[in-house]
Amino acid sequence: MSGTWPTQTQRLTLAQLADILVAEGLGMPAASAVGVADGLLDRCLDAAPALAEPLKALLDEAQHSEPDAFVRQLAEHRPDDFTVLSTAVVGAYFLSAQVRRLIGYPGQQPSPLSVAGEPDYLDMLERVYERHPGHQEYP
């Protein structure tokens, strides 16, 4: 899906809806403040392209409604549509480098593991042994 989608109007609509789902609070920014309706939306739709078509339809529909009421009635009565909207918003929100920094999430980074030395659970494993009756053989 390229060309004019999402239009500036659709992005503005999304920003309004997104802030109802992810508002400022607990030291975290609102969705629109980190660009959920801008470049992050494009990355989100690139990774999950099946969201694009239903999201577009929702944004067009939402233009004629009051944002808060629109989002709440989706949540209550149209669970599939609500999932499309909330997945796009939440997915884009957590792509934000600023948000990741604030929640202390470096991403699924490599971090070598070490199998050197004795694990620190051996005393607990001893107790598993002591209390377990042992498996039974069945010929």
Place this chain on the structure above:
Amino acid sequence: MRRPQPGVAADVVIVGSGASGAVAAAHLAAAGFEVVCLEQGDWTGPADYMSDRPEAELAWIEKWSPDPNTRRGPADYPLTGEADVRPVMYNGVGGGLVQWAAMWQPLLASDFKARTLDGVADDWPINWSDLAEPYAQVAREMSVSGLGDDPALPELEPYPNPPIPIGRIGMAAARGMDRLGWHWWPGSNAIASRSHRSLQACQRRGTCMMGCPENAKATPSLTHWPSALAAGARLVTGARVAQIPIDERGRARGAVYLDRDGVEHLQPAQVVILAANAVGTARLLLLSASPRFPDGLANSSGLVGRRLMQHPYRTVTAVCEDFLDSWQGPWGQSIYSLEFAETHPDRDFVRGTKWMVMPHGGPMFAAAEYQEAHRHEGFDAVWGPAFHRAGAEVFGHAFTWGIQAEDLPEDANRVVLDPAVRDSSGLPAARIEYRVSDNTRRMLDFNVARAVEAAEAAGAASTMVRDIWPTGIGHVLGTTRMGDDPRCSVVDRWCRAHDVANLYIIDGGVFVTGGSANPTATIMANALRVVDHMIQSRASQEVPS
């Protein structure tokens, strides 16, 4: 090395290149058999993996969804029907092991004896001891990391690699089990804790189910296909098998497949091995109905497609105050428990469950689970400013007890051909009819209550409980069961079809009961047992005219 030529009869044609097909190809080719494997999907490799990109969590909901109906890749066939649990799978070279979590878990000795011990289902025609050697061999081939000596299991040969550190999540969960006096054990996984054979050491990315970019998770394209191809096996991708044709004496002649352009080919062979998983193989046998086998090939028992088992699954997530590093991998099992795996006279259900501790994933996953758990409190409890509670309370602070239940084999749970829906090659889709039984529901309710206790004993400030997952966990078993009596089984103890002397089935379909263990260790060990026998009894194998 003799590499079979296109169209020329092979010694063996294998349908499916996943867990069982790859074992068969590697061992048969090494023993000098001319092997052709037909795989409907393609190779998947590091270039396709999303694991090392920030978009990884989004990829899971679509491109890397384990649900073929969501993913809709060119190799996926639709799964239709109203089922309480719908199977998930991966269709491509390596099969489910492209996406699996690599939890490596042999069955219990009692799993082979459900009829004798509990008066339900049937005993297997083989015992645990028949799989002891093959379990050890495939564990080496899969570079398994783990600690032997679990007192709940029969004696296992030590795993080739030390266990992966259980991490903060495992320590927290283990302390809870220790307080309650319940069984737990460090997880065994087909993930290399150090560089071993074709695998590199795990880097704890935690995105194992979207392909391991570090080549640390065992998958056939690393562990079995290189040696199979080097020994002369031919792997044909984009080859969707549509039928197993039969000669006038009722022997399989090979496999008819459609290539990517829809052109039909016959791959003739002396022996046919089906390794298309318990859904794909049942579907193919039903597609292969003929005047001689009007109800489907090898189906004189009427059991082809029936007794589908899937390990219905629930989770209990422990949310702790301590920071648990809980997005860090691997996404195998950190620890597991067999405390409730066996029948107990005081409980109102038979057989049992296996539990395993897993990480809790990234922030999107944490938010989704928080919302599901708190949705009943109303919109403002999870959205608006409250949205950030998931990040503050759950993200990084949670671990999950996964609980998989042994579902008993029932005739009504089955795979049939869909009368209307077709795949991209025009073949009927697989329709799934599956209901979760009362025994399984009682079992899961009981276990969830215990897992909440285990979470609390681990210091959880709160728990999030999920109901039975409507899409399965990739365990599909039982649709072509093994047995000595041709009237009530599809294949014999050597996994040869009772009705067709040169047709073998080696995937999870042959399971008589499912146990509660993750099945792949047993699928691969059994495949090895069967092909070893084929190699030894080669001279007496009946072949088509």
